[in-house]
Amino acid sequence: xxxxxxxxxxxxxxxxxxxxxxxxxxxxxxxxxxxxxxxxxxxxxxxxxxxxxxxxxxxxxxxxxxxxxxxxxxxxxxxxxxxxxxxxxxxxxxxxxxxxxxxxxxxxxxxxxxxxxxxxxxxxxxxxxxxxxxxxxxxxxxxxxxxxxxxxxxxxxxxxxxxxxxxxxxxxxxxxxxxxxxxxxxxxxxxxxxxxxxxxxxxxxxxxxxxxxxxxxxxxxxxxxxxxxxxxxxxxxxxxxxxxxxxxxxxx
Amino acid sequence: xxxxxxxxxxxxxxxxxxxxxxxxxxxxxxxxxxxxxxxxxxxxxxxxxxxxxxxxxxxxxxxxxxxxxxxxxxxxxxxxxxxxxxxxxxxxxxxxxxxxxxxxxxxxxxxxxxxxxxxxxxxxxxxxxxxxxxxxxxxxxxxxxxxxxxxxxxxxxxxxxxxxxxxxxxxxxxxxxxxxxxxxxxxxxxxxxxxxxxxxxxxxxxxxxxxxxxxxxxxxxxxxxxxxxxxxxxxxxxxxxxxxxxxx
Numbered sequence: 001x002x003x004x005x006x007x008x009x010x011x012x013x014x015x016x017x018x019x020x021x022x023x024x025x026x027x028x029x030x031x032x033x034x035x036x037x038x039x040x041x042x043x044x045x046x047x048x049x050x051x052x053x054x055x056x057x058x059x060x061x062x063x064x065x066x067x068x069x070x071x072x073x074x075x076x077x078x079x080x081x082x083x084x085x086x087x088x089x090x091x092x093x094x095x096x097x098x099x100x101x102x103x104x105x106x107x108x109x110x111x112x113x114x115x116x117x118x119x120x121x122x123x124x125x126x127x128x129x130x131x132x133x134x135x136x137x138x139x140x141x142x143x144x145x146x147x148x149x150x151x152x153x154x155x156x157x158x159x160x161x162x163x164x165x166x167x168x169x170x171x172x173x174x175x176x177x178x179x180x181x182x183x184x185x186x187x188x189x190x191x192x193x194x195x196x197x198x199x200x201x202x203x204x205x206x207x208x209x210x211x212x213x214x215x216x217x218x219x220x221x222x223x224x225x226x227x228x229x230x231x232x233x234x235x236x237x238x239x240x241x242x243x244x245x246x247x248x249x250x251x252x
Numbered sequence: 253x254x255x256x257x258x259x260x261x262x263x264x265x266x267x268x269x270x271x272x273x274x275x276x277x278x279x280x281x282x283x284x285x286x287x288x289x290x291x292x293x294x295x296x297x298x299x300x301x302x303x304x305x306x307x308x309x310x311x312x313x314x315x316x317x318x319x320x321x322x323x324x325x326x327x328x329x330x331x332x333x334x335x336x337x338x339x340x341x342x343x344x345x346x347x348x349x350x351x352x353x354x355x356x357x358x359x360x361x362x363x364x365x366x367x368x369x370x371x372x373x374x375x376x377x378x379x380x381x382x383x384x385x386x387x388x389x390x391x392x393x394x395x396x397x398x399x400x401x402x403x404x405x406x407x408x409x410x411x412x413x414x415x416x417x418x419x420x421x422x423x424x425x426x427x428x429x430x431x432x433x434x435x436x437x438x439x440x441x442x443x444x445x446x447x448x449x450x451x452x453x454x455x456x457x458x459x460x461x462x463x464x465x466x467x468x469x470x471x472x473x474x475x476x477x478x479x480x481x482x483x484x485x486x487x488x489x490x491x492x493x494x495x496x497x498x499x500x
Contacts, residue, residue, distance in 0.1 A: 103398025
């Protein structure tokens with residue numbers, strides 16, 4: 001029996017704790033940036049019950065992860081090519097059952113994902129908000145954990161809670177923080193410093209700084225136009241930062 | 253292949269499953285219900301899941317036939333050796349799927365005579381994937397693959413309610429002990445069983461149909477963000493920068 005030679009993609013989970021902090025926009029744009037740098041990327045919509053990646057990219061998807069779970073459909077047939085280096089695995093929206101997969105379904109999804117990820121350099125997972133089972137599971141399945149937060153107290157608290165659960169219950173120790181919607185670089189640095197201090201003091205872990213994304217009108221405009229801001233406004237502050245973040249991800 | 257010991261067999265299956273991961277096949281474990289040997293079925297990935305389920309049903313090998321024969325006298329339930337084998341396999345699965353696994357031990361105070369009755373009462377509330385067996389002739393063991401601490405506790409509470417309702421004689425009491433294994437820890441099956449057994453003993457000592465879970469599992473309940481943590485998180489940015497600088 002000759003085994004197929006498999007590559008080992010870097011699996012990176014993108015979560016936040018609180019919803020609406022820009023996970024999906026970040027995921028889509030950082031995937032675009034990675035693909036522009038010659039890396040093959042798979043972006044999995046890990047918000048299995050309320051998917052958004054397809055919306056942000058303006059895709060009309062025919063098949064999603066749901067068909068694989070419910071009908072046994074080959075996961076590869078649900079992949080959508082955005083460009084030759086960037087593919088998306090969409091999920092379903094408005095399907096509560098998908099937000100609460102059973103053990104058997106999760107195990108089946110794991111084995112199905114493992115069959116398709118070896119052709120990519122990077123696998124990014126844009127999870128749902130919160131600390132639900134699927135969020136924790138995707139984070140545990142990944143090699144690197146990115147947590148996105150904004151300077152808002154609610155976002156800080158929820159991001160911390162997510163990290164606490166992942167650390168305490170799943171022994172995750174390496175977290176990359178991305179501070180989104182900052183008014184200035186200094187604000188991003190302050191928020192990171194504060195979070196680092198709390199994590200070091202209470203959980204004895206030191207997070208890593210992935211960067212801070214500035215508030216930028218091109219971001220909200222791009223979301224309404226359903227395309228990555230990196231393509232719509234490549235010279236914007238947000239685009240310049242996302243390229244820098246992609247480079248940091250390559251160097252992880 | 254002359255090696256027949258359970259540990260060697262488990263290793264063989266693990267090795268085959270590992271190899272299968274590199275091929276477009278799906279590996280399905282066929283678990284036994286006592287004397288029958290374990291099996292591993294490799295099915296081509298191109299066959300849709302519903303068709304696989306239908307084929308397996310036709311072969312009288314339902315996909316992962318985990319639930320033991322229920323409603324039978326205790327003697328018909330799988331025994332401790334079977335439980336240990338299943339635990340070994342499920343704990344290996346924890347590492348593969350990165351999903352936790354819980355073991356619930358249940359001891360009705362009536363002893364052996366009530367175990368069969370309890371097993372029958374539990375039948376309707378078993379989930380797909382659950383594995384039920386006898387435990388030391390006077391109790392039941394339920395393996396709940398994929399169950400976290402919270403889920404295991406909730407299931408235990410449901411089971412306690414069902415068994416209380418089903419108990420024919422007044423004065424029958426229950427004790428329930430839970431152990432949970434996560435992907436980040438490697439627990440040998442015997443140690444995992446001992447953890448649950450210790451909790452069962454603690455629950456029996458407490459009385460009042462108590463449910464106890466292992467210390468590690470109890471520690472997980474302490475994930476709530478504390479007042480002190482919140483206070484630090486909500487510090488003004490200027491303050492936090494200064495504090496970080498001072499800490500450095």
